[in-house]
Every structure is written in structure tokens, then in C-alpha cells.
Amino acid sequence: MLDATIDLQARIRSFLDKDGDDALKDTIAVELDDFDAEAKYYRRCIxxxxQRASDTMSLLLDILNRRYGHANLRSAAANESSLKANVALTSTMTSIAVSGDMEHKLEQKTAVNVRALTVVATLYLPASLLSGIFSSHLVDVNSAGSFYVAHEFWKFVVVLIPLTLVTFAVVTALQAIWTARERKELHKMKIDAKANGDAVVSP
Structure with a gap:
């Protein structure tokens, strides 16, 4: 902005040199000289x-480089101690990997059994439901050959809801028992794996 202002006063000065009143030209020239001196002074200050900002930036960069070097030294020392700690934890990681493998196999076995039971139940559920309804007197065929629902159908609904709730309760209890048994087997496997890992590390 100061450079543009100095160029502007130079153009004004060249315009005044062409023609005009000498007294007015002298007055404007003095004002332009003062303005030019102030603008150049401010430009030197900037x-x-x-320059000071550049020197300060160089100093700060040197400080940051030194701190970065010290941080790298501390990081190298920390990495060395971490490597020693990793060597000490190798046996523990081995036992954890063995127990995780056993747990994964047990989960696969359980998933296969649950999937098989689900498929069988899904296949037989519609057939058993339809055969139960049509074999009862809740749905019957009239003389015209069309199906109709008996008046006692509400009894079927009243009995069906509590029976469904009892079935869900029994299934939930059985799942809790099976889950507790599987957890006990998994805990036993982990103990055996830990004992085997300690036996491998001890020699």
C-alpha cells in the first residue's frame, strides 16, 4: 500500500509539472515532498x-529443532525399554492366543448347532401350526366347501398366549444353563492353556 501511495504522488507530481500556477505548484510540491518522506519512513519501518520477524522465526526454528532432537533421544530410550518389556510379555501373549483359538472353536461349534436347530424349527413350524389348526374344530368346512372359523376360536387365542410365554421362559432358562456350562468349559480350557504356557516358558 505504501509503494502504491508513493507511485501515486509521483504521478501527481508529473501531472503538476506540465502546466499551472507556480505558487500553487510549489505549495503542492512541498506537501508531496513531506508526504513522500513520511511514506518512505514508514516503508523503512515495515x-x-x-527483518526482525525473519530473525525471530530463524531463532524459533533453531529452538524447535533442538527440542525435536531431544524428543527423538527420549523416544529412542523409551522404545528400548518397551522392547525389553515386550520380550517379558511374550509368554503371556502366547497363552492368550491359545485360549482365544479355543474360544473361537467353541463359538464355531455352538453357532453350527444353533443354526441347525433354527433351520429345523423354521421348516417344521408352518406345517405344525397349520396341521394343528386344521385338525381341530376351530376351522371347519361347511356344506358349500368353504372354510369358516368356529365361535370358540377366542379360547384358542387365550390359551395360546400364556403357552407361548411359558415356552419362551423355558427356552430362556435352557439357554442360560447351556451358556453357564459353556463358560465353565471355556474357563477350564483357559486354565489348562495357561498351565501349558507356563510349562513351556519355565525351561
Missing amino acids: SDLQ
């Missing part, structure tokens, strides 16, 4: 500030 140049000095830029």
Missing part, C-alpha cells in the same frame, strides 16, 4: 519489522 522493512525493519520484516
Whole structure:
């Protein structure tokens, strides 16, 4: 902005040199000289500030580089101690990997059994439901050959809801028992794996 202002006063000065009143030209020339001197002074101040900022930036970069070097040294020392700790934890990681493998196999076995039971139940559920309804007197065929629902159908609904709730309760209890048994087997496997890992590390 200061450079553009100095260029502007130079153009005004060249415009006044062409023609006009000498007294007015002298007055404007003095004012332009003062303005030019002030603008150049401010430009020198800004140049000095830029130089100081550049020197400060160089100093800060040197400080940051030194701190970065010290941080790298501390990181190298920490990595060395971490490597020693990793060597000490190798046996523990081995036992954890063995127990995780056993747990994965047990989960696969359980998933296969549950999937098989689900498929069988899904296949037989519609057939058993339809055969139960049509074999009872809740749905019957009239003389015209069309199906109709008996008046006692509400009894079927009243009995069906509690029976469904009892069935869900029994299934939930059985799942809790099976889950507790599987957890006990898994805990036993982990103990055996830990004992085997300690026996491998002890020699």
C-alpha cells in the first residue's frame, strides 16, 4: 500500500509539472515532498519489522529443532525399554492366543448347532401350526366347501398366549444353563492353556 501511495504522488507530481500556477505548484510540491518522506519512513519501518520477524522465526526454528532432537533421544530410550518389556510379555501373549483359538472353536461349534436347530424349527413350524389348526374344530368346512372359523376360536387365542410365554421362559432358562456350562468349559480350557504356557516358558 505504501509503494502504491508513493507511485501515486509521483504521478501527481508529473501531472503538476506540465502546466499551472507556480505558487500553487510549489505549495503542492512541498506537501508531496513531506508526504513522500513520511511514506518512505514508514516503508523503512515495515522493512525493519520484516527483518526482525525473519530473525525471530530463524531463532524459533533453531529452538524447535533442538527440542525435536531431544524428543527423538527420549523416544529412542523409551522404545528400548518397551522392547525389553515386550520380550517379558511374550509368554503371556502366547497363552492368550491359545485360549482365544479355543474360544473361537467353541463359538464355531455352538453357532453350527444353533443354526441347525433354527433351520429345523423354521421348516417344521408352518406345517405344525397349520396341521394343528386344521385338525381341530376351530376351522371347519361347511356344506358349500368353504372354510369358516368356529365361535370358540377366542379360547384358542387365550390359551395360546400364556403357552407361548411359558415356552419362551423355558427356552430362556435352557439357554442360560447351556451358556453357564459353556463358560465353565471355556474357563477350564483357559486354565489348562495357561498351565501349558507356563510349562513351556519355565525351561
